[in-house]
Amino acid sequence: MADKSQNRTELVAAIAAASGQTQTTVNAVLDSFFDSLAKAVSSGTKVTIPGWLSVERTQRAARTGRNPATGATIQIAAGYGVKVSAGSKLKGAAKG
Numbered sequence: 352m353a354d355k356s357q358n359r360t361e362l363v364a365a366i367a368a369a370s371g372q373t374q375t376t377v378n379a380v381l382d383s384f385f386d387s388l389a390k391a392v393s394s395g396t397k398v399t400i401p402g403w404l405s406v407e408r409t410q411r412a413a414r415t416g417r418n419p420a421t422g423a424t425i426q427i428a429a430g431y432g433v434k435v436s437a438g439s440k441l442k443g444a445a446k447g
Contacts, residue, residue, distance in 0.1 A: 392433060402440040409434045 357365075363381065367374045388406060391398050397407040413429040437445070 400438070402438045404438050404441060405436045407434050408432070 359381070363374050363377045366372070366381075367377045370377070388398055392406055392408050395408055397405060399405040409432045411430050411432055414427050416425050416427045417423070418425050
């Protein structure tokens, strides 16, 4: 497991330093990116950034589950999830 992590503030600062933009501008761009991504995925549109990642909505069928506290059988309703797949450039960066 990775022993390092980067939060949003650190990411914004790193992008701002690398691009020469202000942190306020970078933060606004990230907000717009995530809003657009959420709208596309919620409407069922797959978003792909070639070589980096793809994000799509997936459907989960209804199923039977078990309450871990009581052991009782419960019905879990059908719903949606999100699938995020890493692209070749992101996988290559992870390898080092």
